[in-house]
Amino acid sequence: DIVLTQAPLSVSVTPGESASISCRSSKSLLSSKGITSLYWYLQKPGKSPQLLIYRMSNLASGVPDRFSGSGSETDFTLKISKVETEDVGVYYCAQFLEYPYTFGAGTKLELK
Amino acid sequence: QVQLKESGPGLVQPSQTLSLTCTVSGFSLTSYHVSWVRQPPGKGLEWMGVIWTGGSTAYNSLLKSRLSISRDTSKSQVFLKMNSLQTEDTATYYCARTYNNYFDYWGQGVMVTVSS
Numbered sequence: 001d002i003v004l005t006q007a008p009l010s011v012s013v014t015p016g017e018s019a020s021i022s023c024r025s026s027k028s029l030l031s032s033k034g035i036t037s038l039y040w041y042l043q044k045p046g047k048s049p050q051l052l053i054y055r056m057s058n059l060a061s062g063v064p065d066r067f068s069g070s071g072s073e074t075d076f077t078l079k080i081s082k083v084e085t086e087d088v089g090v091y092y093c094a095q096f097l098e099y100p101y102t103f104g105a106g107t108k109l110e111l112k
Numbered sequence: 113q114v115q116l117k118e119s120g121p122g123l124v125q126p127s128q129t130l131s132l133t134c135t136v137s138g139f140s141l142t143s144y145h146v147s148w149v150r151q152p153p154g155k156g157l158e159w160m161g162v163i164w165t166g167g168s169t170a171y172n173s174l175l176k177s178r179l180s181i182s183r184d185t186s187k188s189q190v191f192l193k194m195n196s197l198q199t200e201d202t203a204t205y206y207c208a209r210t211y212n213n214y215f216d217y218w219g220q221g222v223m224v225t226v227s228s
Contacts, residue, residue: 037213037214039214039215041215048206048218048219048220048221049157049206049215049218050218051214051215051216054214054216060216092156092157094157094214094215096213096214099170099172100159100172100173100174101147101159102159103156103157103158103159104156105156106156106157
């Protein structure tokens with residue numbers, strides 16, 4: 001199975017400042033079709049996960065452009081610029097390259 | 113708009129079978145796959161399995177021997193059945209629309225507790 005390792009597991013950010021979350025894959029997530037199958041989700045407290053970024057760097061519909069994704073075949077970063085109160089929750093990276101689909105352990109973002 | 117809603121018993125006894133239903137609206141089960149994902153309290157997400165548009169299924173090998181996913185397209189419903197439940201199966205169970213092999217919409221989830 002593909003293992004996704006997130007770091008840090010928790011981050012405390014002052015509103016208005018930036019935050020970065022790392023996700024490292026045990027295997028290249030680049031498909032034969034040239035698609036990097038790495039996704040980012042945010043699970044707000046008491047809610048189901050919501051899609052933020054698809055295919056490593058594409059912003060999902062309705063997601064503020066304060067969010068951005070980047071990376072290579074195995075190392076990925078989610079950046080949140082100018083963190084707002086509504087950004088609080090747990091961030092998960094996920095891979096959909098092969099079964100079983102797997103998730104990182106999650107990074108909890110809190111406000112200072 | 114796209115909606116998914118899980119339903120089922122909140123409490124299941126150990127060794128019994130869990131039966132959950134995911135009722136969808138705003139899209140057809142013959143056009144989109146649907147997956148089941150679960151989340152133990154305070155823990156991360158685990159993909160359980162998927163039913164494809166054609167009705168075929170794929171399961172997480174860790175659960176394959178206990179898990180079955182089926183559907184009724186006329187009722188826009190996807191079903192999950194998992195047998196031999198143990199306390200470690202206590203979790204919130206989500207169904208999620210699977211588009212281009214990723215989850216774009218999730219249900220609200222249903223909490224299932226395994227306890228006698």
